[in-house]
Amino acid sequence: MKIGIILETKESEKAWNAFRFALTAKKQGHEVKMFLMGEAVECEGLTHEKYNVDVQLKAFSDAGGEIMACGTCMKSRQLNETEACPLSTMVDCVNLVVWADKMVTF
Incomplete structure (x- = not known):
């Protein structure tokens, strides 16, 4: 299954659970x-x-999971893209939703 996840918080426990969920799903294939x-x-x-x-x-x-980071959100915080979190756009977000069989938000 193709699972898309949108994460909108840096609240430690919620963000931790989002990445744990993503990793578990990835490990399940x-x-x-x-x-x-x-x-x-x-x-x-x-x-x-x-x-x-x-x-x-x-x-x-x-584990091979793909992470995209909103470029506008990054720029507003004066953050630069990294290998783990490349700058992406809202078009990429829309494409993620279209690609996914299921979407989860945290």
Whole structure:
């Protein structure tokens, strides 16, 4: 199954669960793509004593999961794209929704 995930928060527990879900789906053989928008573009490097978002993000990326980050949201925060989170557009987000069999939002 093709699973699309839109993440809009950097709240540690919610973002951690989103990436855990994505990684679990990927490990079960699903195609999984994530689109980060709003404050979620700040998830790379995000750590918390209980919920280490960065570890889950990297594990998902290392497992072959695709992450896209809203370029407008990144630019408004003066963030640059990274290998794990390349700049993407709303067209990419729309294409993700069209591509996916199921969409999940966090």
